[in-house]
Amino acid sequence: MTTSSRKPGQIIPKEAASLRTLTATMAVMCYLACLAIGALILINQAVDNWSRGLSGEVTVQVREIEARDIDVDVAAVLALLGETAGVTSAEDLGREAAEKLLEPWLGTEGLDALPVPRILRVTVKADHPPDYAVLAQKLAAVSPGASLDTHRRWEDQLTRMAGTLSLVSALILVLISASAVAMVIFATRAVLDANQKTVDVLHLVGAEDGYIARAINRRFLSTGLWAGGLGVLLALGTFLLLGYAGLPQADGLAAASRSLFYLPGDTWWITPLALLAVPVVATLLALVTSRITLLRMLRTLP
Amino acid sequence: MLELDDVGFRYGRGQDILRGVSFRLQRGAFSFLTGPSGAGKTTLLRLLFLALRPSHGHIRLFGEDVTRLPRSDLPPLRRRVGVVFQEFRLLDHLSTFDNVALPLRVMGQDPSTYSRDVMDLLDWVGLKQQAHAFPPVLSGGEKQRAAIARAVIAKPELLLADEPTGNVDPVLARRLIHLFAELNRLGTTVLLATHDQGLFKQVRAPVLHLQDGSLRQL
Numbered sequence: 001m002t003t004s005s006r007k008p009g010q011i012i013p014k015e016a017a018s019l020r021t022l023t024a025t026m027a028v029m030c031y032l033a034c035l036a037i038g039a040l041i042l043i044n045q046a047v048d049n050w051s052r053g054l055s056g057e058v059t060v061q062v063r064e065i066e067a068r069d070i071d072v073d074v075a076a077v078l079a080l081l082g083e084t085a086g087v088t089s090a091e092d093l094g095r096e097a098a099e100k101l102l103e104p105w106l107g108t109e110g111l112d113a114l115p116v117p118r119i120l121r122v123t124v125k126a127d128h129p130p131d132y133a134v135l136a137q138k139l140a141a142v143s144p145g146a147s148l149d150t151h152r153r154w155e156d157q158l159t160r161m162a163g164t165l166s167l168v169s170a171l172i173l174v175l176i177s178a179s180a181v182a183m184v185i186f187a188t189r190a191v192l193d194a195n196q197k198t199v200d201v202l203h204l205v206g207a208e209d210g211y212i213a214r215a216i217n218r219r220f221l222s223t224g225l226w227a228g229g230l231g232v233l234l235a236l237g238t239f240l241l242l243g244y245a246g247l248p249q250a251d252g253l254a255a256a257s258r259s260l261f262y263l264p265g266d267t268w269w270i271t272p273l274a275l276l277a278v279p280v281v282a283t284l285l286a287l288v289t290s291r292i293t294l295l296r297m298l299r300t301l302p
Numbered sequence: 303m304l305e306l307d308d309v310g311f312r313y314g315r316g317q318d319i320l321r322g323v324s325f326r327l328q329r330g331a332f333s334f335l336t337g338p339s340g341a342g343k344t345t346l347l348r349l350l351f352l353a354l355r356p357s358h359g360h361i362r363l364f365g366e367d368v369t370r371l372p373r374s375d376l377p378p379l380r381r382r383v384g385v386v387f388q389e390f391r392l393l394d395h396l397s398t399f400d401n402v403a404l405p406l407r408v409m410g411q412d413p414s415t416y417s418r419d420v421m422d423l424l425d426w427v428g429l430k431q432q433a434h435a436f437p438p439v440l441s442g443g444e445k446q447r448a449a450i451a452r453a454v455i456a457k458p459e460l461l462l463a464d465e466p467t468g469n470v471d472p473v474l475a476r477r478l479i480h481l482f483a484e485l486n487r488l489g490t491t492v493l494l495a496t497h498d499q500g501l502f503k504q505v506r507a508p509v510l511h512l513q514d515g516s517l518r519q520l
Contacts, residue, residue, distance in 0.1 A: 008413050013395040201391050206381030207408040
């Protein structure tokens, strides 16, 4: 038997109950982090979809004004819109469509006698929309009863709400990371306590703190990788289950979970990258936190 | 090499364990440290291998006043000192080979560079067969020899040993004393703490006698 062919034994013994507990709790943290990340992606995706749909369309309303023929006004507005750069099409929805929109509030009786405004649906180039301020002025000049609704108010509200939700998700991620840091600190102390005798001997044979910290730190590498990997797998399982196992009560949730895997076009990489980042961040967090804790604790020993 | 000047030690506000201890070991010296149990021999050794700092006085080791050195400067000094602990302090999760090789490993040496030296030394102390056994299955005498091998593997300039022959039979004790004498002949300064008066006859060396925390030279 040759001695050089043998790998030297691990300076810090492998079994450490506190590390197993840490792996389990960190895996749960990583799982929650994945869910928060999923929510963050979905919110931003939804806002993108809504605002893309909304900003591709504006509405022009033409009100009936005494002593004016509304049909002439509508025709004039349509002609103006046809000449405006950035407008792809303009369509009069007609009196019936306008009456249908009013029906829930006013019913069907007596609408004929009322001056019902006419709605024009205008589609615009999303990347080169018309100058709405100029268009509004021109519309007023053509017909005093015409007004422009760009849905800006809705878009602003949606964006604000989504911003709040994103912030909440981000805050959850921060809280998860903070608890993970606290758990790593506890586990590091436990590992150091459990290996007190080894650490003493290492010091006495001339080991530097950095050497001892590295030997213990190595244990946290596998902890971080395992916890992160498990968390991601659990989260993937959850998204797949929600998306495809079909809970009838959760149609929206199912569609949302599925859409995580089918982000449009050039953004398909966001979900895999974000989920992949979880084990990487978990491992770095475990390594850096335990190393700092170790060096601080070792400094207090003789 | 080693110089103590009026060294005193106590734990916290407790009573003095060592008082006014002054002595000097020249490079290449061989000395015994003796005294009744509880006289402070182990505490004095702990001060010498830098596991404790004196409450009073100064210790100079290799020309450095270690009472004032920052903690980060201690590891290089400790590597120049070999220590045999009374309770061995072997690491149970490492093989005898890995225990003995520990000081070299801590210095960053590769197993391929030291494995031969370690095996030679294990052979010399009669532990070649136990190289890959773990300390819990070794007898007291075998543990003692492994601890001695670990203390000397890095060829320390100063060797401190606390009752190094306490657990071995007289034949092996003689061999171990010869090992220490041999190391001393090669330039290592040796300080042996022991109860065993028999050892004094084997090596002619000054005896430092510690009693009630104070030192006198016999």
